[in-house]
Amino acid sequence: MATMKAVVLREPHKIEVMEVPKPEITDPGDVLLRVDLTAICGTDLHPYEGRIVIEDDVVLGHEFLGTVEAVGSGVGLISEGDRAVASCVVSCGHCYNCRRNRPGQCFGTMIFGLGVTFGGLSGGQAEYVIVPNADRTLRKLPEEGRGTDEDKLFVGDIMATGYEAVRKFIQPGDTVAVVGAGPVGLCAAMAANVLGASQTVVVDKVPSRLKEAEAIGAIPVNADETDPADAVQDLTDWRGADVVIDAVGHPSALLSACTLVRSGGAISIPGVYTEDTIELPFGDLYLKGVTIAQGVANITNYMDETLALIAAGKLDPSRFISHRMPMSEAVEAYRMFEEREATKIVLDPTA
Numbered sequence: 001m002a003t004m005k006a007v008v009l010r011e012p013h014k015i016e017v018m019e020v021p022k023p024e025i026t027d028p029g030d031v032l033l034r035v036d037l038t039a040i041c042g043t044d045l046h047p048y049e050g051r052i053v054i055e056d057d058v059v060l061g062h063e064f065l066g067t068v069e070a071v072g073s074g075v076g077l078i079s080e081g082d083r084a085v086a087s088c089v090v091s092c093g094h095c096y097n098c099r100r101n102r103p104g105q106c107f108g109t110m111i112f113g114l115g116v117t118f119g120g121l122s123g124g125q126a127e128y129v130i131v132p133n134a135d136r137t138l139r140k141l142p143e144e145g146r147g148t149d150e151d152k153l154f155v156g157d158i159m160a161t162g163y164e165a166v167r168k169f170i171q172p173g174d175t176v177a178v179v180g181a182g183p184v185g186l187c188a189a190m191a192a193n194v195l196g197a198s199q200t201v202v203v204d205k206v207p208s209r210l211k212e213a214e215a216i217g218a219i220p221v222n223a224d225e226t227d228p229a230d231a232v233q234d235l236t237d238w239r240g241a242d243v244v245i246d247a248v249g250h251p252s253a254l255l256s257a258c259t260l261v262r263s264g265g266a267i268s269i270p271g272v273y274t275e276d277t278i279e280l281p282f283g284d285l286y287l288k289g290v291t292i293a294q295g296v297a298n299i300t301n302y303m304d305e306t307l308a309l310i311a312a313g314k315l316d317p318s319r320f321i322s323h324r325m326p327m328s329e330a331v332e333a334y335r336m337f338e339e340r341e342a343t344k345i346v347l348d349p350t351a
């Protein structure tokens, strides 16, 4: 049996780069992708740290891009030899929610590398991966224009996620406040600039991340030094931000977002919550008439837009990569990522 190298989560906190069976096409809609580039995401830490309980020996990874090695008989838009990036979320395309343009809430939602609870798809931190429903899940990489593989990789998750969070609510000239300058927060701030924000405020406590926010044209606010609500009030003639992005997924970030948003504004939550309940100032939110949106991102709705903006040189999320490592060093990469020594790590599966 043919084998390949893959990053396997043997059990929480125990990663092993090991030989596993090379996957094969089993459904007419499948594509077999040879992975050229893959990334570690904050979401991978949920199973890694045991906060999402998954079965042992799952191949991790849902952010990847590669070259098509084989296509199933039912695939029409993708051909052998194409280079393509995958949406981290796989949707069916014909259920009630998919028909209403909500693939993130597809009744058959699957996510790569998160175990049977999310459809049992083997992940992309591997030499090869099977991409189901490939006509929907994959996008061919534009051959013309600007942007590198490292930029295009991120339209499969963090760039599309940050972009959607802003795009759902932004009006030209808005003030956008982003809580959390991790990869998704920085992508959201980058998207806000492209989507017409007059000013984008980024709140965090880590100076290096705030420096990156400033470098892409955002106004950095260090929450250890300045009350973010005061800073946002000052910048908005005491209205508050029109759109607030919680890119953290922690109750403290959401509480902060509640203090930043103007009455009639929106809080958009790309951050992942696994808590059953959290406390919110609901009376205040009611009086302010705040709209709150969250949920698994509708990635496939925004891949074409973000790829086009990358090709146009208007989005360049690869600048948020802090480390490039061979996949053979995945154990160390996960350790660094968990310890917050790295903002964003990409892995080369061929090394």
Ligand SMILES: [Zn+2]
Pocket (backbone or CB within 6 Å): 041, 042, 043, 044, 062, 063, 088, 157, 158
């Ligand atoms: Zn991700």
Ligand SMILES: [Zn+2]
Pocket (backbone or CB within 6 Å): 091, 092, 093, 094, 095, 096, 097, 098, 099, 103, 105, 106, 107, 108, 109
């Ligand atoms: Zn569906």
